[in-house]
Amino acid sequence: MKMIKEWQSIFTIAELCSIFNISRATYYRWKKQEKTVTNHEEKTVIEICQHHKYRYGYRRVTACLRDQFNIVMNHKKVLRIMRKYNVLSRVRKKKKIFVLGHEPVVAKNRIQRRFKATKPNEKWFTDITYLMFGNKTLYFSSIIDGFNNEIVSYKIAETQ
Structure with missing residues:
Protein backbone atom coordinates (compact mmCIF):
# COMPACT_ATOMS: atom_id res chain seq x y z
CA MET A 1 0.00 0.00 0.00
CA LYS A 2 2.85 2.36 0.77
CA MET A 3 4.37 1.62 -2.64
CA ILE A 4 1.15 2.73 -4.31
CA LYS A 5 1.24 5.96 -2.35
CA GLU A 6 4.85 6.59 -3.44
CA TRP A 7 4.25 5.86 -7.14
CA GLN A 8 0.84 7.51 -7.57
CA SER A 9 2.41 10.71 -8.92
CA ILE A 10 3.75 8.73 -11.91
CA PHE A 11 1.02 6.11 -12.48
CA THR A 12 -2.71 6.08 -11.95
CA ILE A 13 -4.20 4.30 -8.95
CA ALA A 14 -5.90 1.76 -11.24
CA GLU A 15 -2.59 0.87 -12.93
CA LEU A 16 -0.76 0.53 -9.62
CA CYS A 17 -3.52 -1.63 -8.14
CA SER A 18 -3.40 -3.96 -11.14
CA ILE A 19 0.43 -4.17 -10.89
CA PHE A 20 0.25 -5.12 -7.19
CA ASN A 21 -2.76 -7.37 -7.84
CA ILE A 22 -5.15 -5.69 -5.39
CA SER A 23 -8.55 -4.17 -6.02
CA ARG A 24 -9.05 -0.42 -6.02
CA ALA A 25 -11.69 -0.83 -3.28
CA THR A 26 -9.07 -2.44 -1.03
CA TYR A 27 -6.70 0.47 -1.65
CA TYR A 28 -9.33 3.11 -0.88
CA ARG A 29 -10.47 1.22 2.23
CA TRP A 30 -6.84 1.19 3.44
CA LYS A 31 -6.46 4.88 2.61
CA LYS A 32 -9.60 5.72 4.58
CA GLN A 33 -8.37 3.77 7.64
CA GLU A 34 -4.96 5.41 7.41
CA LYS A 35 -6.32 8.57 8.99
CA THR A 36 -4.93 8.71 12.54
CA VAL A 37 -4.80 11.27 15.31
CA THR A 38 -3.00 14.35 14.10
CA ASN A 39 -0.54 16.23 16.21
CA HIS A 40 -2.92 19.21 16.14
CA GLU A 41 -5.73 17.15 17.67
CA GLU A 42 -3.44 15.83 20.41
CA LYS A 43 -2.25 19.34 21.21
CA THR A 44 -5.86 20.57 21.35
CA VAL A 45 -6.83 17.82 23.82
CA ILE A 46 -3.82 18.65 26.02
CA GLU A 47 -4.57 22.39 25.87
CA ILE A 48 -8.19 21.80 26.93
CA CYS A 49 -7.03 19.70 29.89
CA GLN A 50 -4.45 22.28 30.95
CA HIS A 51 -6.83 25.22 30.49
CA HIS A 52 -9.42 23.60 32.74
CA LYS A 53 -6.76 22.56 35.31
CA TYR A 54 -7.27 18.83 34.71
CA ARG A 55 -10.84 18.98 36.04
CA TYR A 56 -12.46 17.76 32.82
CA GLY A 57 -12.80 14.04 32.19
CA TYR A 58 -12.60 12.49 28.74
CA ARG A 59 -16.35 12.86 28.09
CA ARG A 60 -16.32 16.55 28.86
CA VAL A 61 -13.14 17.07 26.80
CA THR A 62 -14.87 15.29 23.90
CA ALA A 63 -17.86 17.63 24.22
CA CYS A 64 -15.53 20.64 24.40
CA LEU A 65 -13.73 19.51 21.22
CA ARG A 66 -17.05 19.16 19.43
CA ASP A 67 -18.67 22.38 20.69
CA GLN A 68 -15.79 24.85 20.78
CA PHE A 69 -13.32 23.54 18.20
CA ASN A 70 -15.68 21.72 15.78
CA ILE A 71 -13.49 18.61 16.02
CA VAL A 72 -15.47 15.38 15.96
CA MET A 73 -13.51 12.69 17.76
CA ASN A 74 -14.58 9.46 19.44
CA HIS A 75 -14.51 9.59 23.24
CA LYS A 76 -12.32 6.47 23.35
CA LYS A 77 -9.71 8.19 21.18
CA VAL A 78 -9.78 11.22 23.50
CA LEU A 79 -9.27 8.89 26.48
CA ARG A 80 -6.30 7.20 24.73
CA ILE A 81 -4.68 10.61 24.09
CA MET A 82 -5.28 11.69 27.68
CA ARG A 83 -3.70 8.47 28.96
CA LYS A 84 -0.76 8.78 26.55
CA TYR A 85 0.14 12.27 27.81
CA ASN A 86 -0.98 11.65 31.43
CA VAL A 87 -3.54 14.47 31.47
CA LEU A 88 -6.42 12.53 33.00
CA SER A 89 -8.74 14.41 35.34
CA ARG A 90 -7.66 14.64 38.96
CA VAL A 91 -10.30 12.99 41.13
CA ARG A 92 -10.79 14.77 44.43
CA LYS A 93 -11.57 12.81 47.54
CA LYS A 94 -15.07 13.48 48.87
CA LYS A 95 -15.17 15.22 52.21
CA LYS A 96 -16.95 13.51 55.05
CA ILE A 97 -20.38 14.98 55.65
CA PHE A 98 -21.50 15.35 59.24
CA VAL A 99 -25.23 15.22 59.85
CA LEU A 100 -26.54 18.24 61.73
CA GLY A 101 -28.26 17.43 65.00
CA HIS A 102 -26.10 14.40 65.71
CA GLU A 103 -23.21 15.09 68.04
CA PRO A 104 -20.16 12.86 67.64
CA VAL A 105 -19.83 10.20 70.33
CA VAL A 106 -16.84 10.88 72.59
CA ALA A 107 -15.63 7.99 74.72
CA LYS A 108 -15.28 8.50 78.46
CA ASN A 109 -11.72 9.23 79.65
Whole structure:
Protein backbone atom coordinates (compact mmCIF):
# COMPACT_ATOMS: atom_id res chain seq x y z
CA MET A 1 0.00 0.00 0.00
CA LYS A 2 2.85 2.36 0.77
CA MET A 3 4.37 1.62 -2.64
CA ILE A 4 1.15 2.73 -4.31
CA LYS A 5 1.24 5.96 -2.35
CA GLU A 6 4.85 6.59 -3.44
CA TRP A 7 4.25 5.86 -7.14
CA GLN A 8 0.84 7.51 -7.57
CA SER A 9 2.41 10.71 -8.92
CA ILE A 10 3.75 8.73 -11.91
CA PHE A 11 1.02 6.11 -12.48
CA THR A 12 -2.71 6.08 -11.95
CA ILE A 13 -4.20 4.30 -8.95
CA ALA A 14 -5.90 1.76 -11.24
CA GLU A 15 -2.59 0.87 -12.93
CA LEU A 16 -0.76 0.53 -9.62
CA CYS A 17 -3.52 -1.63 -8.14
CA SER A 18 -3.40 -3.96 -11.14
CA ILE A 19 0.43 -4.17 -10.89
CA PHE A 20 0.25 -5.12 -7.19
CA ASN A 21 -2.76 -7.37 -7.84
CA ILE A 22 -5.15 -5.69 -5.39
CA SER A 23 -8.55 -4.17 -6.02
CA ARG A 24 -9.05 -0.42 -6.02
CA ALA A 25 -11.69 -0.83 -3.28
CA THR A 26 -9.07 -2.44 -1.03
CA TYR A 27 -6.70 0.47 -1.65
CA TYR A 28 -9.33 3.11 -0.88
CA ARG A 29 -10.47 1.22 2.23
CA TRP A 30 -6.84 1.19 3.44
CA LYS A 31 -6.46 4.88 2.61
CA LYS A 32 -9.60 5.72 4.58
CA GLN A 33 -8.37 3.77 7.64
CA GLU A 34 -4.96 5.41 7.41
CA LYS A 35 -6.32 8.57 8.99
CA THR A 36 -4.93 8.71 12.54
CA VAL A 37 -4.80 11.27 15.31
CA THR A 38 -3.00 14.35 14.10
CA ASN A 39 -0.54 16.23 16.21
CA HIS A 40 -2.92 19.21 16.14
CA GLU A 41 -5.73 17.15 17.67
CA GLU A 42 -3.44 15.83 20.41
CA LYS A 43 -2.25 19.34 21.21
CA THR A 44 -5.86 20.57 21.35
CA VAL A 45 -6.83 17.82 23.82
CA ILE A 46 -3.82 18.65 26.02
CA GLU A 47 -4.57 22.39 25.87
CA ILE A 48 -8.19 21.80 26.93
CA CYS A 49 -7.03 19.70 29.89
CA GLN A 50 -4.45 22.28 30.95
CA HIS A 51 -6.83 25.22 30.49
CA HIS A 52 -9.42 23.60 32.74
CA LYS A 53 -6.76 22.56 35.31
CA TYR A 54 -7.27 18.83 34.71
CA ARG A 55 -10.84 18.98 36.04
CA TYR A 56 -12.46 17.76 32.82
CA GLY A 57 -12.80 14.04 32.19
CA TYR A 58 -12.60 12.49 28.74
CA ARG A 59 -16.35 12.86 28.09
CA ARG A 60 -16.32 16.55 28.86
CA VAL A 61 -13.14 17.07 26.80
CA THR A 62 -14.87 15.29 23.90
CA ALA A 63 -17.86 17.63 24.22
CA CYS A 64 -15.53 20.64 24.40
CA LEU A 65 -13.73 19.51 21.22
CA ARG A 66 -17.05 19.16 19.43
CA ASP A 67 -18.67 22.38 20.69
CA GLN A 68 -15.79 24.85 20.78
CA PHE A 69 -13.32 23.54 18.20
CA ASN A 70 -15.68 21.72 15.78
CA ILE A 71 -13.49 18.61 16.02
CA VAL A 72 -15.47 15.38 15.96
CA MET A 73 -13.51 12.69 17.76
CA ASN A 74 -14.58 9.46 19.44
CA HIS A 75 -14.51 9.59 23.24
CA LYS A 76 -12.32 6.47 23.35
CA LYS A 77 -9.71 8.19 21.18
CA VAL A 78 -9.78 11.22 23.50
CA LEU A 79 -9.27 8.89 26.48
CA ARG A 80 -6.30 7.20 24.73
CA ILE A 81 -4.68 10.61 24.09
CA MET A 82 -5.28 11.69 27.68
CA ARG A 83 -3.70 8.47 28.96
CA LYS A 84 -0.76 8.78 26.55
CA TYR A 85 0.14 12.27 27.81
CA ASN A 86 -0.98 11.65 31.43
CA VAL A 87 -3.54 14.47 31.47
CA LEU A 88 -6.42 12.53 33.00
CA SER A 89 -8.74 14.41 35.34
CA ARG A 90 -7.66 14.64 38.96
CA VAL A 91 -10.30 12.99 41.13
CA ARG A 92 -10.79 14.77 44.43
CA LYS A 93 -11.57 12.81 47.54
CA LYS A 94 -15.07 13.48 48.87
CA LYS A 95 -15.17 15.22 52.21
CA LYS A 96 -16.95 13.51 55.05
CA ILE A 97 -20.38 14.98 55.65
CA PHE A 98 -21.50 15.35 59.24
CA VAL A 99 -25.23 15.22 59.85
CA LEU A 100 -26.54 18.24 61.73
CA GLY A 101 -28.26 17.43 65.00
CA HIS A 102 -26.10 14.40 65.71
CA GLU A 103 -23.21 15.09 68.04
CA PRO A 104 -20.16 12.86 67.64
CA VAL A 105 -19.83 10.20 70.33
CA VAL A 106 -16.84 10.88 72.59
CA ALA A 107 -15.63 7.99 74.72
CA LYS A 108 -15.28 8.50 78.46
CA ASN A 109 -11.72 9.23 79.65
CA ARG A 110 -11.01 6.22 81.86
CA ILE A 111 -7.21 6.51 81.86
CA GLN A 112 -7.01 10.00 83.46
CA ARG A 113 -3.36 10.30 82.30
CA ARG A 114 -2.30 7.14 84.18
CA PHE A 115 -0.59 5.41 81.27
CA LYS A 116 1.42 2.73 83.10
CA ALA A 117 -0.23 -0.67 83.50
CA THR A 118 0.56 -3.23 86.22
CA LYS A 119 0.06 -6.27 83.97
CA PRO A 120 -0.02 -7.01 80.20
CA ASN A 121 -3.24 -6.29 78.25
CA GLU A 122 -4.62 -4.15 81.09
CA LYS A 123 -4.47 -0.89 79.10
CA TRP A 124 -4.29 -0.51 75.34
CA PHE A 125 -3.72 2.76 73.50
CA THR A 126 -4.11 3.69 69.85
CA ASP A 127 -1.91 5.92 67.75
CA ILE A 128 -2.12 7.16 64.16
CA THR A 129 1.06 8.22 62.36
CA TYR A 130 0.90 10.04 59.03
CA LEU A 131 3.51 8.84 56.53
CA MET A 132 4.12 11.23 53.62
CA PHE A 133 5.57 9.82 50.37
CA GLY A 134 5.62 12.62 47.79
CA ASN A 135 1.97 13.29 46.90
CA LYS A 136 0.79 10.14 48.67
CA THR A 137 -0.18 9.91 52.35
CA LEU A 138 -0.35 6.61 54.20
CA TYR A 139 -1.80 6.14 57.67
CA PHE A 140 -0.10 3.87 60.20
CA SER A 141 -2.56 2.93 62.93
CA SER A 142 -1.29 0.91 65.89
CA ILE A 143 -2.58 -0.54 69.16
CA ILE A 144 0.01 -0.32 71.94
CA ASP A 145 0.03 -2.24 75.23
CA GLY A 146 0.49 0.12 78.22
CA PHE A 147 2.48 -2.43 80.24
CA ASN A 148 5.57 -2.78 78.05
CA ASN A 149 4.77 -0.37 75.14
CA GLU A 150 4.63 -3.33 72.76
CA ILE A 151 2.67 -2.99 69.51
CA VAL A 152 -0.22 -5.44 69.78
CA SER A 153 -1.57 -4.78 66.29
CA TYR A 154 -1.08 -2.36 63.41
CA LYS A 155 -2.50 -1.48 60.02
CA ILE A 156 -1.19 0.65 57.15
CA ALA A 157 -3.89 2.13 54.92
CA GLU A 158 -4.44 4.83 52.30
CA THR A 159 -7.49 6.14 54.16
CA GLN A 160 -8.09 6.83 57.84
